[in-house]
Amino acid sequence: MRSRWSDDEAAGFVAQFGPGWGEALALRTYSSRLLGAEPELVLHGGGNSSVKAPWKSILGEEVEAIFVKGSGLDMASLEPRGHPGLDLGYLRRLRALDALDDGAMVDQLRTHLLGGDSPTPSIEALVHAFLPGIFIDHTHADAVLLLTNREGGRTAVADALGPDVIVLPYVTPGFKLALAAAEALEARPGARAMVWAHHGIVTWGGTAKASYEAMIELVSRAEEWAAARRAARARHVTATGGARTGSDARKDGGADDRASGARLCEDVVPEARAAAGGLPAQIVPVVRGLLAGRTGDCDRPYSRVVTQILDDPHTLEALLAPGARETLVTPPLTTDHLIRTKSLPLWIEGLRYDGPAHPAERMAAAVEAYCQEYEGYLARHSADLPAGVETFDPRPRVVMIPGLGVICAGPDLGEAVTTLDITRHTIAVKTALAAEGVEYQGLPEDELFRMEYRALQHAKLSKPAGVLGRPGASGAAGSPAAPLRGEVALVTGAAGAIGTGICEGLLEAGALVAATDLPGQGLDTLLEALGGAFPGRILGVPLDVTDPDSVTGAFEQVVHAWGGIDLVIPNAGIATVAPLIDLDLERYRALQRVNVEGTLLVLAEAARLFKRQGTGGDIVLVSTKNVFSPGANFGAYSSTKAAAHQLARIASLEFAGDDVRVNMVAPDAVFAHGACRSGLWAEVGPDRMKARGLDEAGLEAYYQSRNLLKAQVTTAHVANAVLFFARRQTPTTGATIPVDGGLPDSTPR
Ligand SMILES: [Zn+2]
Numbered sequence: 135m136r137s138r139w140s141d142d143e144a145a146g147f148v149a150q151f152g153p154g155w156g157e158a159l160a161l162r163t164y165s166s167r168l169l170g171a172e173p174e175l176v177l178h179g180g181g182n183s184s185v186k187a188p189w190k191s192i193l194g195e196e197v198e199a200i201f202v203k204g205s206g207l208d209m210a211s212l213e214p215r216g217h218p219g220l221d222l223g224y225l226r227r228l229r230a231l232d233a234l235d236d237g238a239m240v241d242q243l244r245t246h247l248l249g250g251d252s253p254t255p256s257i258e259a260l261v262h263a264f265l266p267g268i269f270i271d272h273t274h275a276d277a278v279l280l281l282t283n284r285e286g287g288r289t290a291v292a293d294a295l296g297p298d299v300i301v302l303p304y305v306t307p308g309f310k311l312a313l314a315a316a317e318a319l320e321a322r323p324g325a326r327a328m329v330w331a332h333h334g335i336v337t338w339g340g341t342a343k344a345s346y347e348a349m350i351e352l353v354s355r356a357e358e359w360a361a362a363r364r365a366a367r368a369r370h371v372t373a374t375g376g377a378r379t380g381s382d383a384r385k386d387g388g389a390d391d392r393a394s395g396a397r398l399c400e401d402v403v404p405e406a407r408a409a410a411g412g413l414p415a416q417i418v419p420v421v422r423g424l425l426a427g428r429t430g431d432c433d434r435p436y437s438r439v440v441t442q443i444l445d446d447p448h449t450l451e452a453l454l455a456p457g458a459r460e461t462l463v464t465p466p467l468t469t470d471h472l473i474r475t476k477s478l479p480l481w482i483e484g485l486r487y488d489g490p491a492h493p494a495e496r497m498a499a500a501v502e503a504y505c506q507e508y509e510g511y512l513a514r515h516s517a518d519l520p521a522g523v524e525t526f527d528p529r530p531r532v533v534m535i536p537g538l539g540v541i542c543a544g545p546d547l548g549e550a551v552t553t554l555d556i557t558r559h560t561i562a563v564k565t566a567l568a569a570e571g572v573e574y575q576g577l578p579e580d581e582l583f584r585m586e587y588r589a590l591q592h593a594k595l596s597k598p599a600g601v602l603g604r605p606g607a608s609g610a611a612g613s614p615a616a617p618l619r620g621e622v623a624l625v626t627g628a629a630g631a632i633g634t635g636i637c638e639g640l641l642e643a644g645a646l647v648a649a650t651d652l653p654g655q656g657l658d659t660l661l662e663a664l665g666g667a668f669p670g671r672i673l674g675v676p677l678d679v680t681d682p683d684s685v686t687g688a689f690e691q692v693v694h695a696w697g698g699i700d701l702v703i704p705n706a707g708i709a710t711v712a713p714l715i716d717l718d719l720e721r722y723r724a725l726q727r728v729n730v731e732g733t734l735l736v737l738a739e740a741a742r743l744f745k746r747q748g749t750g751g752d753i754v755l756v757s758t759k760n761v762f763s764p765g766a767n768f769g770a771y772s773s774t775k776a777a778a779h780q781l782a783r784i785a786s787l788e789f790a791g792d793d794v795r796v797n798m799v800a801p802d803a804v805f806a807h808g809a810c811r812s813g814l815w816a817e818v819g820p821d822r823m824k825a826r827g828l829d830e831a832g833l834e835a836y837y838q839s840r841n842l843l844k845a846q847v848t849t850a851h852v853a854n855a856v857l858f859f860a861r862r863q864t865p866t867t868g869a870t871i872p873v874d875g876g877l878p879d880s881t882p883r
Contacts, residue, residue: 135175135277135357137350138168139343155214158187159201161342162269163214168346170209175273175353177559178552179206180470181334184262184270185342189219189248197248198222202262204253218252225263229316234309236588260312265319267338269345274334277356279467280563282331284572291329294359295352300328304577306584307333307469327352332577333468364569415690416746417485418443418541420494422697423747424501425543427527433862435793436749437527438620440547440646441697442554445539449558452565453536459483461568462534465576467560469585474544474553475560477511477582479532480504494746504530515583523587532557545620547646547670547696616644617861622699624648624692626679626736627706629656630814631807632756634663635849636703636856638807641668643857645701648692650677659810679706679732685739698747701860702740704733704778705756709771709814711821722770729774730781737785741794750793754859755782756852757870759802763880767821771814779870786868795867799855800882802874803837807849841875 144164151160162185169175169183182203189199201217203209224246228234234242236257243255256262262270281290282301291301300318305311311330319325327337327348335352339345418441427437452458463481466472482500485493508528512519519525531553533541542557544550564574576582623640627633628649640647641664649664651657653676661674673695677688692699708728710721737753744751757779764772779798786796805815823833838846855871870882 135354151214158185159214165342165346166209166212174276177555179208181273182256182258186268202255202259205256219248221246261315264312264316268340269342270338271345271349272336274468275353276563277353278335280360281356284575294356298326300325302330304331367571415693418693419698419746421541423749425529426749439543440550442542442550452561461564464574471556472586476531479534480530481534483536618643618645622646622696623701624699625703626650629660631810631812632849632852633705634810635807636853639853646671646696648673648675650675650688680727685735689739701752703754704736709817711767713767714769725770725774730777733778741789744794753796754856755798757798757800759800759874759880783868797859798870800870800872801852804847843875845875
């Protein structure tokens with residue numbers, strides 16, 4: 135690992151933040167970001183850092199202060215305010231206590247902050263306060279975990295990092311660890327760093343640069359040490375003609391694993407494999423459905439998950455390596471990961487279509503067995519469950535399928551991405567250890583339980599869901615601001631005015647949105663317009679609703695990106711204006727293909743996917759007022775939309791058994807969404823303006839004045855009607871909400 139330190143960049147931080155925050159905090163911010171930029175050091179909010187510096191109160195009195203990273207904040211994007219200041223003198227006096235539980239510790243930290251609106255400091259704040267270093271850096275470096283998570287980890291650290299690095303056995307983070315770390319350093323005052331078994335490494339220094347560079351130097355040394363051991367082992371294996379050592383004997387059958395994995399690759403229905411050789415589109419939705427939590431609420435029975443797929447060549451190779459299961463189905467690298475990954479991944483093999491059980495049945499049985507084991511683990515440790523902490527859903531978060539890849543799940547995209555990144559690093563470390571011929575050793579079960587069910591860790595989860603570096607973008611779990619968190623929607627005809635409005639409404643409600651339309655400028659403009667406000671949460675998918683392959687391909691693309699789909703909005707439609715006697719048959723057929731066949735194909739594909747997921751689903755068809763009250767010269771549109779409407783009603787009859795609700799919204803006179811003019815009105819407008827002798831503004835006013843409420847109907851109104859159904863506010867299917875300001879002739883009957 136190389137140092138990323140640049141004196142010029144450091145000076146830039148001092149120039150930018152120094153005047154407002156002081157030089158120490160400016161440099162602290164800089165080197166924390168450098169640590170955060172290295173995924174091999176910290177991932178998604180892991181690790182922490184501090185600086186001790188004087189602080190002046192409003193009375194002009196100087197206070198000895200410490201600035202510690204806020205709990206769960208991501209180092210890569212830290213601002214100076216991300217290191218809240220605390221009264222250092224007071225915190226040091228806490229060392230006199232024999233014990234301090236988590237609740238009291240957080241209370242002490244919060245009541246000795248120097249700013250009223252500061253974030254809560256890291257769980258390891260007292261470590262930083264009790265150690266004397268001016269700048270202190272703490273990471274969960276992969277290379278250090280590779281040294282400590284093995285039998286004889288202590289010796290490995292001493293051997294790799296030298297005698298002036300203290301090695302502490304595992305100590306529960308918090309007050310206990312702070313005491314242990316301080317005492318250890320006092321016993322060996324000359325030490326330059328400290329390694330905590332199964333946890334990470336701490337370095338310090340008089341300057342930001344010294345502490346940061348000590349971290350990089352020691353981590354590099356750990357990397358080199360392990361690499362040399364792997365190389366030596368590889369040479370030994372080659373020299374002995376691949377003869378197996380004692381530790382390999384345990385892994386006998388590895389060759390079989392590899393063979394069965396290769397078979398598995400071929401056995402899983404080949405046509406189902408995504409083009410890039412990824413997980414088959416049939417498998418992922420089944421797993422996603424099995425991982426959804428059961429809520430007990432009959433209107434919203436599932437709390438869905440979003441999945442991310444790890445299927446790069448390294449991962450696939452690791453899953454098929456001899457003894458892979460023994461290597462990978464082991465506890466996490468550090469307890470920090472528990473709330474994202476659970477203590478063990480689920481391993482499923484033998485998903486063969488020619489085997490004794492259908493893959494879907496095998497997957498269901500595997501998840502069920504995992505849940506039972508998890509319930510057993512909860513029962514074994516129930517005495518340690520803190521009051522007020524609810525147990526997690528028993529379903530796995532990481533599913534390893536040799537031959538196919540790893541499916542990583544989370545309640546929203548941000549958390550699924552975190553789980554994916556942690557899993558990638560975990561596999562790399564465990565595989566590297568196996569390449570040394572050494573067995574992985576994680577923490578014992580009771581400590582894993584204690585950390586998984588620690589109230590402080592749960593506080594991190596209840597924070598607003600960070601989505602790709604945008605904390606709070608989608609609101610907290612179950613919060614009214616994000617009722618569709620964890621749900622995936624697909625909208626057809628998304629580039630049009632109504633489609634764009636619906637996409638925006640769904641995104642604001644917390645859903646992930648696959649915006650589909652014909653490829654081209656319309657779709658590009660939509661992605662540009664919404665991609666900035668909802669980064670990572672809108673996916674542009676080219677889709678021609680008249681082409682069955684295109685429909686299937688688009689659904690598969692969404693499955694590969696997020697795991698499945700819960701909400702489908704068939705909205706694509708085209709219009710033409712002509713009296714029946716002049717209606718061109720080919721033009722009529724074009725409308726029929728898009729408005730009727732397109733709806734049919736999308737309805738059918740949605741139903742197939744919903745069946746595979748087994749967690750119900752919602753379909754909201756964008757119908758039209760014309761279905762109930764057709765207009766002259768508009769026969770092609772009115773009749774084809776009526777057919778689509780009728781198909782949706784049939785779908786409500788046929789799909790209800792799978793808990794799929796199909797409803798319709800019937801807007802009238804929606805002219806535009808911002809700058810995006812309605813394609814329908816581009817077609818119809820000129821004829822209507824001509825017939826009524828009105829200009830564009832006059833026509834809009836005319837439509838507004840003809841409804842009972844004198845309302846101007848907007849795309850946001852249509853989106854709200856879609857959301858009413860999507861949120862399952864009532865047990866309703868086969869129904870239509872008019873969004874027209876009140877038109878007696880077109881009230882659904
Ligand atoms: Zn830590």
